[in-house]
Amino acid sequence: MAASKDPRPCSIADTLALVGEKHSLLVLREVCLGNGRFDQLVRNIGAPRDILATRLRRLVDAGILVKQPYSERPQRFEYRPTQAGLELEPVLMTLMAWGDRHLRGDGDRPMVLEHSCGQALAPVVTCRACGDEVRHEDLTARPQAPGWTVTGPTAA
Amino acid sequence: MAASKDPRPCSIADTLALVGEKHSLLVLREVCLGNGRFDQLVRNIGAPRDILATRLRRLVDAGILVKQPYSERPQRFEYRPTQAGLELEPVLMTLMAWGDRHLRGDGDRPMVLEHSCGQALAPVVTCRACGDEVRHEDLTARPQAPGWTVTGPTAA
DNA sequence: TACCGTGAGTTCGGATTTCCTACTCACCGG
DNA sequence: CCGGTGAGTAGGAAATCCGAACTCACGGTA
Structure with missing residues (x-):
């Protein structure tokens, strides 16, 4: 028998599909700690920059993080947890x-x-x-x- | 700056290094539900058999699961959570x-x-x-x- | 005895992801 | 003008994951 194509329906699985990829929960950790800038995340998590960029996009899309500017000129951003993010x-x-x-x-x-x-x-x-x-x-x-x-x- | 080689020391990261790989926590879910047999895991989780085998070895090594025989002749096994597993x-x-x-x-x-x-x-x-x-x-x-x-x- | 089914995996080649290093681009401060 | 910082993107190598097929030991049944 092969791996079933419709596994048990489960909110654990669904949640992990969003935040269970490598580094995602560590992003959330740093963001909850207040270290939401890209280079801080790179340093503190130890993940490659490109995956971090991918994870951040995904977490923002999922409504777990928001990307907020903390400075215009030069444009600088900071990621922060939403309410949903804090609930994780x-x-x-x-x-x-x-x-x-x-x-x-x-x-x-x-x-x-x-x-x-x-x-x-x-x-x-x-x-x-x-x-x-x-x-x-x-x-x-x-x-x-x-x-x-x-x-x-x-x-x- | 590259991805730092020594990220923040953190028990979240350490724990995820053990149980954060794809499917691992779903294995734990099924095992906690009492569905600890290999083919049940394959069906209920929807993971390829070889990955499941790898995850199970790792979780047993980590002391999160034990592999118990539930029948000699034919030899049949069942995975069950240890105390440490239950604490997850x-x-x-x-x-x-x-x-x-x-x-x-x-x-x-x-x-x-x-x-x-x-x-x-x-x-x-x-x-x-x-x-x-x-x-x-x-x-x-x-x-x-x-x-x-x-x-x-x-x-x- | 021959055959089929089941449990518990292993093996294989190919598809995806991840990783690492380097590069960009915009801006700032001296 | 020059170097530094923040926030990424680009490209190829390395590691993982996937699906399907195969193994092996047994048990049931006809």
């Missing part, structure tokens, strides 16, 4: 937390996010409805399209 | 929530995750220390390595 920050936070936890010995975190409460941020995903921390065992997947089953009873 | 689920949840919100008109969500509280899951990222929902403006980035500044005052 939780993805970055959870990725960073995972990397800090699993890829590094403690004490060598390359960056700490400080929350307004004064503590270093440890992000926790909770349920909007009940407020509890979400754990794998507490989830049941309900595919809405026919034919797309899920095998595990405690599926997520 | 928040990334999937936030990606899915974003896609549902921004890429689809309401009412056509391809999958709903039901939380044990009985409601459809709407994931919210909160601060472990104070419990509040984390918002962009409440974060301050503190790079730990020298030279890696952040320009915005309200950087995240």
